[in-house]
Structures are given as C-alpha cells and as structure tokens.
Amino acid sequence: MTYTPNIDDNASLDDLLALANSKFETRFEPVTVGDETLEFLQITDMGAYIERLDHKLAPGELLKLPLWAKIWPTGILLSYFIQRLDPKTHPKVLEIGAGVGVCGLFAAKRGFATTITDIHPDALLFTRINILKNGLQDTARTVKADFTADRLPERFDYILASEAVYLDQTYRPLVKFLLAHLQTSADAEIVLAKDYGRKATKFFNLAEKEFHISERVIGYKEKSESGGEEKQLTTIYRMRARKHA
Numbered sequence: 001m002t003y004t005p006n007i008d009d010n011a012s013l014d015d016l017l018a019l020a021n022s023k024f025e026t027r028f029e030p031v032t033v034g035d036e037t038l039e040f041l042q043i044t045d046m047g048a049y050i051e052r053l054d055h056k057l058a059p060g061e062l063l064k065l066p067l068w069a070k071i072w073p074t075g076i077l078l079s080y081f082i083q084r085l086d087p088k089t090h091p092k093v094l095e096i097g098a099g100v101g102v103c104g105l106f107a108a109k110r111g112f113a114t115t116i117t118d119i120h121p122d123a124l125l126f127t128r129i130n131i132l133k134n135g136l137q138d139t140a141r142t143v144k145a146d147f148t149a150d151r152l153p154e155r156f157d158y159i160l161a162s163e164a165v166y167l168d169q170t171y172r173p174l175v176k177f178l179l180a181h182l183q184t185s186a187d188a189e190i191v192l193a194k195d196y197g198r199k200a201t202k203f204f205n206l207a208e209k210e211f212h213i214s215e216r217v218i219g220y221k222e223k224s225e226s227g228g229e230e231k232q233l234t235t236i237y238r239m240r241a242r243k244h245a
Contacts (some may be wrong), residue, residue, distance in 0.1 A: 013132040017041075020125055024049060028133065031071065033079040033106050041098050041126045043069050047090040051244045068099040068123035074234045075099070075162035077218055079106040080190055081236065086163070087111035090157035090188075090226035094181060096147045097164040101127035101140075107160070108140035115156070117145040149174040154244045159190045165200040175206050182241055190239055204237075211239040 008016075020026055025044040030037050043049050046069070054063055079102055082093075093112040095104035100123065105225035108131070116127050124142045131140045145152060148170050161181055167170065182188050194200065196217060207213060217239045221229040 009130075011128075013129065014040065014096075014134065016125060016168070018049075020122075021131060023122065028072070031076065033076060034083045036083075036106065036109050038105055038109060039130070040071060040102065040105075041129050041133070042071070042100075042201075046070075058156055066122075068118060068120045069126070071100065071121040072163050073104055073220060073222060073232065074195060075102040077220065078103050078160060078162050078191060078236065080195040082107045082112075083112055085110065085158070087147055092154075092156045092183075093158045094146070094156040094158060095160045096177070097128060097161055098131045098161075099123050101142075103160045103162060104140060105130055105134060105136060107158075108136040110166050112158075114140045115143050115152070116140060116144045117147075117152075119144065119146045132189075147177040151177075151180055155181050155188075157185070158189050159185050160192075161190075162193045162197065163192055164192065164203075165203045167199060171200075171203040171206055173208060174203070178207075178239070179210055179241065186240070189238055192239070193234055194218065194237075195236050207239060210243075211241055214238045 020049050021039065026041050028039040029081050032185045043066070057063060082103065087110055091113050093104065093107040093114045095101065095114065095116045098104050098116045099119045101116045104114045108114040118124055118127070124144055128142050131137055131142070134161065143152065159178060164174070164190055178190055182190060190211070206212065215235055218234050220232055220234065220235060
C-alpha cells in the first residue's frame, strides 16, 4: 500500500512556487464557482511547453501530454455540485485524478475535510501551491495515490472525479477502489463528471453491479478558437453503493 500524505507540509508557498517555476513558466488564474473565487496555478503558455517537450523526445518516443495541468470544464461544473452539500453532515471528501485540484479545493473552501489525490508529482506540487495560495491548508491535503493500485486507510462521504474514466484498462480497478473508499452509510455518494461524448460504457456496465447510478446531462458554452462560443455537454453521474455494511 502506498500512502504519502503530502509533498512537504513544511515547505512555504514561496519555496514551492520557486520549484514550480524552475520547471514551468506559470501564472495564477482565478476560477469562480457560485460566490467563491479561488486562484489556480497554471502553465502560462501550454502550447509552447508542449512544443518544448516534443523537441526533447528521442526518436520513436511518444509525447505525454500534461493533461493534469488543464482546468477541465467538467471539473468546474462538478464544483457547482459541491456548493449544494452540507459539510456538517458529510465532512469527508476525496478527489481522485485531481490534476490541479479544482473540485477538491472548492470542497475545502466549502468546509469539507478534503483529500486531493493524483499520481503525477507535478499535479501534486501545483495542488499544494493552490492550497497554500488560497489559505486552505486547514481543510485540504494532497496525497499521492493511484486508484488502479493503491488503498488509503480511510473511507469518505463523497468521492469526486472529473474526466477519470477514459482508459479501458483502469475501469475494473477503479470500481474496486471506489468500493473500498466510500463510506458504508446509505447516503455516501460518488459523483463523476465527464464529457458527454466519452461514453465509457464498459465502466458503467461494471459499476452498475455495485452501485445505483443516476445521471444528468448539463449543457454549457465554451469559447472556441475563433473567439465565438460553442455549446458543449457534460454528464454528471451520482453513484451509491447497492450494499452497505
């Protein structure tokens, strides 16, 4: 079992920013959900950064895109869901595959005791910076965790994930991870958000054996490269265990 609570609880915001800026050119970008606005560290020019990565590749080596660094629209929509929850009755939240921790930080701002996980060290670095930048160190922590292999020594009232169901080989271990970490109470819940066009049928066929699943399609507008707006769709899934201890 791997359980790494934090990158460095004692490192200051300035120290962590210096580390991030030794690897990337960065800026803070505000994100507003409802009445709350938080600051998130972002790579300043993603296109230029990807081009630099491409130039460093050996012949035949595949480019690994820094998907962890992107603020996904589905994550922002999922953060709106969190605003309706009461942290007094459901205090513990886990975000998996968190990237820069958008959902987890908005949960922490709402007052939930929040654990934010990812497997990429730079994702955890950015998230820890975001925690400190927004003054959320009392309610949020980072944990390195691979939901296909690891187990954490606790369960959670809510498990959140945005765009986590895109690789077929992760579906079965993900279902097992969710079962292992959801509280055994009847109202404990998993909330997943994904782009409507990504069906992930195999995942939901597996998950239906263990969870009651409801879904809702939400439309939103996103700026296009031409400067106009394009309508997009996101699906929000709410999952509750069929069996309880």
